[in-house]
Amino acid sequence: MFSVHVQSxxxxxxxxxxLLRAGNPRIGAxxxxxxxxxxxxxxxxxxxxxxxxxxxxxxxxxxxICADAASRWALEGIRVVHRVGELRPEEPIVLVAVASRHRxxxxxxxxxxxxxLKTRAPFWKKERLAGGERWVEARHGDSEAxxxxxxxxxxx
Amino acid sequence: xxxxxYFASLREQLALVEEPLALPRGVRDVAGLRAALRARxxxxxxxxxxxxxxxxxxxxxxxxxGQAIADGDExxxxxxxxxx
Numbered sequence: 552m553f554s555v556h557v558q559s560x561x562x563x564x565x566x567x568x569x570l571l572r573a574g575n576p577r578i579g580a581x582x583x584x585x586x587x588x589x590x591x592x593x594x595x596x597x598x599x600x601x602x603x604x605x606x607x608x609x610x611x612x613x614x615x616i617c618a619d620a621a622s623r624w625a626l627e628g629i630r631v632v633h634r635v636g637e638l639r640p641e642e643p644i645v646l647v648a649v650a651s652r653h654r655x656x657x658x659x660x661x662x663x664x665x666x667x668l669k670t671r672a673p674f675w676k677k678e679r680l681a682g683g684e685r686w687v688e689a690r691h692g693d694s695e696a697x698x699x700x701x702x703x704x705x706x707x
Numbered sequence: 708x709x710x711x712x713y714f715a716s717l718r719e720q721l722a723l724v725e726e727p728l729a730l731p732r733g734v735r736d737v738a739g740l741r742a743a744l745r746a747r748x749x750x751x752x753x754x755x756x757x758x759x760x761x762x763x764x765x766x767x768x769x770x771x772x773g774q775a776i777a778d779g780d781e782x783x784x785x786x787x788x789x790x791x
C-alpha cells in the first residue's frame with residue numbers, strides 16, 4: 552500500500568508514478584506532487600543544496616504519515632520518494648504520488664502527505680551560496696499548513 | 708545508558724554526531740535531559756537554550772518535553788525540519 556524511498560540517487564517522476572499505478576485496474580486517479588530545487592532563496596543565488604536526514608526515523612515518520620492518510624480516505628496506494636545528499640537547481644527533491652479510485656481522495660491525501668512531511672519528517676536543507684553555506688530555516692507557513700488538517704477530518 | 712544523536716545545525720554547533728550517556732540522576736523526561744545537557748555550559752547552554760526551537764525524538768518518534776526517557780533509549784535533538 553505504501554512505498555517510501557529515501558535515496559541519494561536522482562529519480563524519474565514518471566517512472567515512479569508508473570510503479571505506483573501499473574497492475575492495479577481499480578485505480579482511476581493518480582495525483583502527484585513534485586518538489587523541485589529552486590536556484591533562488593531569499594533573493595540569493597543557490598549553487599547547490601545538501602539534504603541531511605535521520606536514517607531510520609525518516610522512513611518511520613514517512614510511513615506513519617502515509618498510514619494517517621490511508622486512515623482518512625479510501626486509497627489504492629501511496630509512493631513517496633525523497634532525495635538526500637547533494638542536489639542542483641531544477642532537480643526533483645521529493646515526489647508524493649497517491650492513487651485512488653476517484654480523484655477527490657487522491658487530491659486531498661496528496662496534500663496532507665506533503666504538508667505533514669514538511670513538518671514531521673526529519674530532513675534538513677543546507678544551501679550553498681556564492682558567499683558560503685547556510686541552513687534553511689523552517690517556514691511558519693508550513694506549521695499552519697499542517698495545523699489545518701487537525702481541524703478537518705475529511706479534508707473538505 | 709542512553710544514546711543521544713544530534714543533527715543538522717545542532718550537530719555542527721556542538722561538533723558532535725552522537726554520544727552514549729549514563730542517564731543523569733533525577734532526569735526522567737526530555738525536558739530534564741535537555742536541561743542537564745544545557746548545564747554543561749558554553750556551546751551547550753547556547754545551542755539548547757530554552758529560547759531556541761529544538762525538537763526531540765525518542766526512539767525515532769517525535770517527542771514532547773514531558774515524554775519519559777528510560778535506559779536503553781535513543782534520543783535525538785535537532786532543529787525544526789526543512790524537507791520537502
